[in-house]
Amino acid sequence: MKKNDLVFYDSAHSIWKKSANNTSKGAVTKRDQIEILKNSIFKVGESYFFTFDVKNGAFTSVSKEIKSILGYDPENISAAFFLNQIHPEDQPYFLKFEAKSSDFYKNLPLDKIDQYKIQYDFRIADSQGNWKRILHQMLILEFDDNKNFVTSLGIHTEISHLKQQGIPILSFIGLNGNPSFYNYDQLEDHSSLEKPDFTKRELEILRLIIASKTSAIISEELFVSIHTVNSHRKNILKKSNCASVTELLVKAISESWI
DSSP, X not given: OOGGGHHHHHHHHHHHHHHHSSOOSSOEEOGGGHHHHHHHSOOSSSEEEEEEETTTTEEEEEOTTHHHHHOOOTTTOOHXXXXXXXXXXXXXXXXXXXXXXXXXXXXXXXXXXXXXXXXXXXXXXXXXXXXXXXXXXXXXXXXXXXXXXXXXXXXXXXXXXXXXXXXXXXXXXXXXXXXXXXXXXXXXXXXXXXXXXXXXXXXXXXXXXXXXXXXXXXXXXXXXXXXXXXXXXXXXXXXXXXXXXXXXXXXXXXXXXX
């Protein structure tokens, strides 16, 4: 890789190193919760997982699904190479979002760090040179008592079919009932924005709709009648001011309702 190709990566790495700082040996570990964390990350298309060494700016593992989505070998891909494939127009957003994410986590109480996930999108070239939009979701796996980060868990989902245009959007999603901060980059006071007042059941159905489940399948999975599912679907469209399921999918993803 040429020296000029490393400028973007080096800029990102400098942000990560500040987040890691001088991590103590007594790092708080969350490795035993990886499966729980994976289940908290929402998938709306083909996805792959990865773990990341924050201080060294390096992948420690990448799941095999990256091959079918982007065409890259999970055994040989480096963070520097990956970042160099991000669309030039989205690279400034990537750096800004990474810096804001670091600040956001540093300002959280220690017991809240593992209660939030980062979410934003960007375009990246696959092995054939085609641009694909990726939804980036990340949680902190390991950190110490000084809020220095050791390892993160991420998932990349292709959402080209849901968002073809528009600038990248950064959100912080609260888990286990914690408040979420949508379109964080546009908030002046960084207070959480309101989303449609969906009920718990409506959110369950919305997740299944985005996962391309039919009303018949949803009724079977939730043990309710198709009539009940369709009634919820109508309420979801009404509350979201959407005229179609396609519009609903785009708004749900772009405004981080899930």
